[in-house]
Each structure stands twice: as structure tokens, then as C-alpha cells.
Amino acid sequence: MSINPERFLKSLHDLRQFGASGVGKGVVRPAFSDDDIAARNWLADQMRAAGLTAHFDPVGNLFGLADGPSILLGSHSDSQPEGGWLDGALGVMAALEVARASDVPVSVVSFQDEEGRFGVTTGSAIWSGNLPLDQADGLKDHAGVPFAEARARMADLAGDFVHPSRFTGYVEMHIEQGPTLDTDGEQIGVVTEIVGIRDMKITFDGQQNHAGTTPMHLRRDAFQALSAFNAELEERFRNVVTPRTVWTIGHVSLHPNASSIVPGRVTFSMQWRDGDPDRLNRMEEIVRATAGDIASAKGMEVSFGPLLGLEPVAMDTKLQSVLAASAEQVAPNKWRKMPSGALHDATNVAQLMPVAMLFVPSIGGISHAFEEDTDEADLVAGVQVLFGAVNALF
Amino acid sequence: MSINPERFLKSLHDLRQFGASGVGKGVVRPAFSDDDIAARNWLADQMRAAGLTAHFDPVGNLFGLADGPSILLGSHSDSQPEGGWLDGALGVMAALEVARASDVPVSVVSFQDEEGRFGVTTGSAIWSGNLPLDQADGLKDHAGVPFAEARARMADLAGDFVHPSRFTGYVEMHIEQGPTLDTDGEQIGVVTEIVGIRDMKITFDGQQNHAGTTPMHLRRDAFQALSAFNAELEERFRNVVTPRTVWTIGHVSLHPNASSIVPGRVTFSMQWRDGDPDRLNRMEEIVRATAGDIASAKGMEVSFGPLLGLEPVAMDTKLQSVLAASAEQVAPNKWRKMPSGALHDATNVAQLMPVAMLFVPSIGGISHAFEEDTDEADLVAGVQVLFGAVNALF
Numbered sequence: 181m182s183i184n185p186e187r188f189l190k191s192l193h194d195l196r197q198f199g200a201s202g203v204g205k206g207v208v209r210p211a212f213s214d215d216d217i218a219a220r221n222w223l224a225d226q227m228r229a230a231g232l233t234a235h236f237d238p239v240g241n242l243f244g245l246a247d248g249p250s251i252l253l254g255s256h257s258d259s260q261p262e263g264g265w266l267d268g269a270l271g272v273m274a275a276l277e278v279a280r281a282s283d284v285p286v287s288v289v290s291f292q293d294e295e296g297r298f299g300v301t302t303g304s305a306i307w308s309g310n311l312p313l314d315q316a317d318g319l320k321d322h323a324g325v326p327f328a329e330a331r332a333r334m335a336d337l338a339g340d341f342v343h344p345s346r347f348t349g350y351v352e353m354h355i356e357q358g359p360t361l362d363t364d365g366e367q368i369g370v371v372t373e374i375v376g377i378r379d380m381k382i383t384f385d386g387q388q389n390h391a392g393t394t395p396m397h398l399r400r401d402a403f404q405a406l407s408a409f410n411a412e413l414e415e416r417f418r419n420v421v422t423p424r425t426v427w428t429i430g431h432v433s434l435h436p437n438a439s440s441i442v443p444g445r446v447t448f449s450m451q452w453r454d455g456d457p458d459r460l461n462r463m464e465e466i467v468r469a470t471a472g473d474i475a476s477a478k479g480m481e482v483s484f485g486p487l488l489g490l491e492p493v494a495m496d497t498k499l500q501s502v503l504a505a506s507a508e509q510v511a512p513n514k515w516r517k518m519p520s521g522a523l524h525d526a527t528n529v530a531q532l533m534p535v536a537m538l539f540v541p542s543i544g545g546i547s548h549a550f551e552e553d554t555d556e557a558d559l560v561a562g563v564q565v566l567f568g569a570v571n572a573l574f
Numbered sequence: 575m576s577i578n579p580e581r582f583l584k585s586l587h588d589l590r591q592f593g594a595s596g597v598g599k600g601v602v603r604p605a606f607s608d609d610d611i612a613a614r615n616w617l618a619d620q621m622r623a624a625g626l627t628a629h630f631d632p633v634g635n636l637f638g639l640a641d642g643p644s645i646l647l648g649s650h651s652d653s654q655p656e657g658g659w660l661d662g663a664l665g666v667m668a669a670l671e672v673a674r675a676s677d678v679p680v681s682v683v684s685f686q687d688e689e690g691r692f693g694v695t696t697g698s699a700i701w702s703g704n705l706p707l708d709q710a711d712g713l714k715d716h717a718g719v720p721f722a723e724a725r726a727r728m729a730d731l732a733g734d735f736v737h738p739s740r741f742t743g744y745v746e747m748h749i750e751q752g753p754t755l756d757t758d759g760e761q762i763g764v765v766t767e768i769v770g771i772r773d774m775k776i777t778f779d780g781q782q783n784h785a786g787t788t789p790m791h792l793r794r795d796a797f798q799a800l801s802a803f804n805a806e807l808e809e810r811f812r813n814v815v816t817p818r819t820v821w822t823i824g825h826v827s828l829h830p831n832a833s834s835i836v837p838g839r840v841t842f843s844m845q846w847r848d849g850d851p852d853r854l855n856r857m858e859e860i861v862r863a864t865a866g867d868i869a870s871a872k873g874m875e876v877s878f879g880p881l882l883g884l885e886p887v888a889m890d891t892k893l894q895s896v897l898a899a900s901a902e903q904v905a906p907n908k909w910r911k912m913p914s915g916a917l918h919d920a921t922n923v924a925q926l927m928p929v930a931m932l933f934v935p936s937i938g939g940i941s942h943a944f945e946e947d948t949d950e951a952d953l954v955a956g957v958q959v960l961f962g963a964v965n966a967l968f
Contacts, residue, residue, distance in 0.1 A: 358787030391822040392915035393752030410801045428785040430833045439824045439843030449833035521786035
């Protein structure tokens with residue numbers, strides 16, 4: 181048996197009809213919305229048609245189960261509030277096509293709320309034990325709706341949680357969500373690890389003052405501290421980071437944030453990501469020392485919020501090697517090994533079983549936007565690589 | 575006749591009872607509030623007791639008129655939403671004390687809404703013709719109340735506008751609202767000019783992106799553009815500014831302002847102040863060129879909002895010289911000439927007649943806060959200087 185590219189692409193376009201929105205191939209299908217639930221019911225029908233047993237768990241994760249031990253493939257079919265047609269949906273439909281095309285036992289999953297309406301990768305986090313269910317039930321979305329109320333919308337579908345021991349491993353196909361493959365004209369990325377994240381809020385407290393009457397040399401201006409911190413941090417990171425390391429100041433809150441007042445306080449987010457836990461720790465030391473030095477130099481106070489962190493997750497070496505071999509066959513010299521800078525359900529599933537991931541290019545590196553897209557030839561190459569790898573396992 | 579320090583200070587403390595609030599000597603007496611109107615009625619009584627004719631104009635400015643041509647002294651008795659007991663109230667009570675103590679013709683004014691609940695120095699701006707009344711009537715406060723509705727609260731008190739030709743000049747005493755006099759242990763500042771202001775919003779448009787998957791070298795990060803602009807501007811200003819020049823980035827709005835997203839857009843305020851219009855213009859050129867260069871270097875778009883500006887206002891040389899002579903007599907070697915970095919009602923009144931200002935110290939440079947204060951010895955020195963100068967004019 182083999183992959184049927186037309187069938188695969190048609191299924192992907194069919195799924196997009198649930199929540200099709202915006203420009204291009206945009207999709208609005210957030211977790212537990214009417215469109216999300218309708219899409220999951222349609223997916224369950226597709227799973228049954230492929231000979232799988234469709235099964236919803238108590239938090240909306242949808243499994244298409246093969247009989248006996250199997251390899252689990254999939255991702256998530258919920259979208260960002262403004263998302264594209266691929267993202268997690270690609271991994272789910274690729275999994276379904278591989279299940280259709282394979283004689284070996286392949287199960288399929290669409291996790292719920294990967295996009296974090298309520299938490300972060302909520303459905304797979306609960307399934308893997310990373311997030312206790314009673315704690316999840318208290319999480320609220322931006323409108324104040326609790327998770328417990330949202331999942332109650334699917335209560336009529338829900339069975340028990342699926343025991344992970346029936347799966348021998350998990351492979352997730354996904355769009356890269358970055359520009360690397362597209363920029364270099366490659367078709368496939370075999371993921372080596374999902375990078376770890378450190379994230380904290382930093383606050384500089386200076387002196388709020390009149391922007392007309394306070395001479396420059398007497399100011400303790402919180403924005404100036406932030407700007408100096410940012411510049412100094414780049415210098416100090418230089419000998420520590422790799423070309424793959426990233427760091428971001430994405431949130432800035434000045435107080436009182438008025439054009440005629442020297443700002444007395446700023447709170448900002450400092451986030452950094454890398455695949456090496458030692459480097460993440462070294463960067464934390466530099467962040468703290470730099471902020472402390474800037475505060476001292478400028479006569480200000482600095483305080484640090486709690487450090488939020490996710491450890492890097494290594495992909496299973498055996499699964500990586502079958503993916504690499506399959507990539508070399510499907511797309512010779514047009515694939516690479518690379519880390520994933522984004523979080524995925526695989527991060528959680530790694531608590532339960534060996535996991536691996538493969539990427540296809542994101543045109544222009546764009547994702548989480550209506551404009552997200554990938555050449556159909558690359559989508560088909562991805563599902564071929566997945567098919568080849570899975571069949572090599574048995 | 576001479577100044578009565580006890581009477582002056584008692585009047586100042588009496589006025590504070592209207593809206594006394596917060597810690598220390600805090601005051602909450604915004605324009606047209608119950609406390610502001612009660613304070614103005616009390617002030618009118620004080621003016622009558624001093625032999626002046628109390629007169630409200632249609633926008634709440636309160637005059638205590640001497641007969642015939644006179645010198646006008648005063649400031650404003652409204653406060654910031656959280657203000658101190660001095661600010662404009664000091665200039666009004668100092669004027670009243672000088673009127674009480676003088677044989678020469680002295681009129682007193684308390685302008686309305688100097689603190690800008692509706693506009694900027696609203697009452698004196700209307701009186702001077704800088705702000706047309708019908709335009710002012712449409713201005714709304716933060717709660718959406720129009721100026722027309724607010725001034726209607728005082729309609730029962732209102733007479734006509736006072737014709738400015740009855741005044742030979744205007745002198746305003748005020749707290750410095752900055753740290754210069756306090757830091758240097760001086761008692762009096764004779765103001766040379768009120769500095770001009772330029773203020774505009776600048777926007778950098780880059781590329782919003784995923785903070786995990788977008789390598790540093792491919793980012794077009796709006797916050798990084800802002801930080802680089804800020805640093806480069808300081809370099810380029812260095813040979814243009816004086817120790818009195820100030821500039822401020824007090825308002826920053828990042829989009830989408832989330833810790834996991836490379837910010838694609840930032841809009842921020844750029845404000846600068848100086849007493850020299852040529853320098854203000856030269857700084858504008860530098861601001862625009864620097865922003866343009868940073869945008870080019872980082873592959874971003876830059877756009878500029880409208881340039882808001884107030885020209886510098888020179889103080890009348892004759893009034894300055896009588897103030898200086900009086901200061902040297904009252905506080906020998908403990909006074910200086912200095913610009914005002916803050917706006918005052920005198921800015922508007924300068925459209926109508928010769929104006930001058932004198933400052934007393936602000937402890938710690940603090941104003942527009944409950945903590946605002948000045949040593950009583952300095953307050954008395956200020957009113958003595960004002961008295962001496964006024965009497966030297968006749």
C-alpha cells in the first residue's frame with residue numbers, strides 16, 4: 181500500500197471547511213468552539229472509515245485506535261483565534277492518511293486545546309500527567325469561561341482516558357512555524373529536540389518625575405534602564421549563545437506611560453529559548469546580573485518575577501534515525517536536522533513514550549495567522565516521509 | 575506696609591482645607607469639582623476682604639480687581655487629581671498677600687483648569703485667545719464630561735470676560751516643580767523663559783513573529799528598533815543640547831505585547847523641551863533622521879504622528895530685573911536666573927501683556943503628588959520677593 185496524495189490533500193481541505201475564515205486559507209477553530217466540536221465529530225467519522233475505533237477522552241482528545249499495540253501519530257485540530265489551515269491540522273490528517281495507507285498498526289490522535297485557550301498544550305498536558313485535571317478545570321479563558329465548563333460541552337462524547345501503554349511511540353508532523361526550511365529551499369526538518377524556555381517578568385523601579393523640570397542627569401528613568409539593559413544583554417550574550425538561541429522582550433508596561441512624565445517604573449517580559457539546559461541556566465545568570473548592574477548604575481531597584489520554565493525535550497534517537505532515512509529517500513539533500521523552537525504536544529507525550537517530530541516548510545515563516553501556508557508538494561513530501569518511517573519501524 | 579508672614583501662611587493652610595486629602599499636605603481639588611468651586615467662593619470672599627472686586631468670568635477664572643490700571647498677580651487654585659497644597663495655590667495666596675500689604679494697585683487672579691482636566695492651561699488659554707471658547711466647550715475630561723457642562727456648574731457666578739487692557743503686566747509665583755533650587759540650597763528662581771515643547775508619536779512597523787521559531791538574524795523586532803533609536807538619539811543629541819535641554823520617551827505601546835511574540839509594531843512618544851526655538855528645530859531634524867536611519871538599518875517602516883509644539887516664551891526683561899533686584903535683597907546669593915521647564919498660565923498671558931515668574935524650591939523636586947512641599951521660610955521669602963518687585967514698579 182502507499183500514500184494517496186489526492187486523498188490526503190482533499191481531507192486537509194475538507195477539514196479546513198470547519199471554521200474557514202479570513203483571507204487565504206484562514207481558519208478560526210479554537211478549542212471547544214462549535215466548529216472545533218463539529219470538526220472532531222467529522223474526524224471521528226474519518227477514523228472509523230479508516231478502520232480505527234474513534235474514542236474521545238474526558239478532555240476532548242480524540243483518538244483513532246488501532247487494535248493491539250500501535251504507533252501513535254497525530255497533533256491537534258484546534259486553531260489559534262486567527263489561525264491557518266495547517267498548523268496542527270496537518271499532523272492529524274497526515275496521521276490519518278498514513279493509517280489508511282499502512283498495513284502496520286497505526287493509531288491517530290487529535291489533542292485538544294494545544295493552542296492554549298485555557299493553558300499551554302492543555303489536552304496533551306492533562307493526558308501526560310503534566311497538568312492535573314482538577315487544576316485544569318479551574319483554568320479560565322480570556323472571557324472567564326472555566327475549562328470545566330468548556331469540556332462539559334463534549335461530555336456526551338467522552339469515554340475514559342486512553343492508557344498510554346498501548347502505544348509504542350509518538351510521531352508528530354507539523355509545519356515549522358519558522359523561516360529556516362523555506363529560506364534554504366528544503367522540504368523536511370527532522371527534529372532533534374524541542375527547545376527549553378525560560379520566561380520571567382523584570383521590573384525596574386526608578387523615580388517618576390516631571391518631564392519638563394527634571395534635568396537629564398537627575399533622572400531615574402525606568403525606560404532608559406530597560407533600553408540600557410537590552411543593549412548590555414546583547415553584548416553579554418554574545419559569547420554564550422548559538423545561532424539557534426533566541427531571546428525576546430515582547431511585553432513592556434511603562435508606568436505611568438504618559439508623554440510628559442519621566443517613567444518611574446517598567447515591567448517587561450524576558451524570554452529565552454535554547455535546546456541546552458546548561459545554556460538556559462547560564463543565560464539566566466547573565467539576565468539577572470545584567471539587570472542588577474544596570475539598576476545599580478542608574479540608582480534604581482530591580483525585581484524579578486517567578487521564573488517559568490520548560491526543560492528541553494530530546495527526540496528519541498531511533499525514531500529520529502528512521503525519519504532521517506525516510507527523508508533522505510523522499511527528499512534527498514533537501515532535508516535537515518533541526519531543533520523545534522516552538523512547543524508541541526510531543527513535549528508532553530515525551531513523559532509517556534519515545535517521541536519524534538518532523539517539519540515541513542512554512543512559507544515566509546508565517547504561522548498563527550490567516551496567511552499561513554505550505555506548498556502542496558512539501559505537504560505530500562512530509563506525509564511520504566512519515567509513511568516511510570512508520571513502515572520501517574515494523 | 576509690609577508682608578504679614580503669619581497671615582500669608584494661615585491663608586495658604588486655610589485654602590488647603592478645600593480638598594485636603596491623602597498623605598502629608600495632599601490636595602484633591604480638580605477644576606470644577608465641588609471642592610474647587612467652594613475654594614473659589616472662599617477666595618472671592620478673601621479678595622473682597624482685601625478691598626478688591628471679586629469677579630468670575632464665563633469659564634471660572636476668578637479675578638480680584640483693583641480699581642483702575644493695576645499689576646496682575648496670581649496663578650491657579652485647581653489641583654491635579656492627586657496634588658499638593660502649593661503648586662498654583664501658592665501663587666494665588668502670595669498674590670492676595672501682596673495685594674493686602676500694598677498701597678499700589680494690585681489685582682489677583684486664580685485661573686481655572688490650569689492642570690488640564692479638559693485641555694492644557696484651559697482657563698488662561700481661553701482668556702488669552704489661544705483657545706477659542708466654542709472649541710473649548712467640546713473638550714471632554716477622561717470621564718467624557720464636556721467642558722461646556724463643567725463650566726455650567728459655575729454659570730450662576732459668571733460675569734463677562736475681564737478686558738486685559740486694565741493690567742500693566744502679570745507676575746506668577748510658583749513652586750519650581752524640579753530639583754534645581756532644592757539641590758543647590760537656593761531660595762528663589764527668577765524665570766528667564768518658559769521652555770518650548772515638541773511632542774510627537776513615532777511608530778516602527780516590523781514583522782510580528784513567533785518568539786521561538788524566528789532566528790535572531792531574521793527578526794524585524796519593533797522593540798529592538800525602539801531601543802536602538804533611543805541609544806542612537808542620545809549620541810546624536812550630545813553636541814546639540816545644553817544641560818537644560820530635556821527629552822523623554824514616556825509612553826510606549828508594543829503590539830501585540832505578549833511575551834512569546836516578537837513585537838511587530840511599537841508606537842511611542844518622543845518629547846523634547848528647550849528655551850531656544852532653533853535648538854528645538856534642530857532636535858526635530860535629528861529625531862526624524864535617527865528614526866529613519868534605524869528603520870532602514872532594520873528593514874522596518876517608520877511613521878511620525880503630528881508634531882505638537884509650544885514655542886518658548888521669554889519673560890519680560892523689565893519685570894525680570896525688578897524681580898532679580900528684589901531677590902538679591904531678600905535672599906542675597908541664594909537665588910538664580912533659570913528657565914521654567916514646565917508650562918504655566920504665564921505662557922498664555924504673555925499673549926496679552928508683559929509677564930514674569932519667580933520660583934521657590936520644591937523639596938526633592940517633587941510635585942503633582944501628595945508629597946509636594948516647600949519650607950515655610952522659602953514660601954515667605956518668595957512672597958517677600960514678589961512684594962518688593964511689585965512695589966519697585968510704581
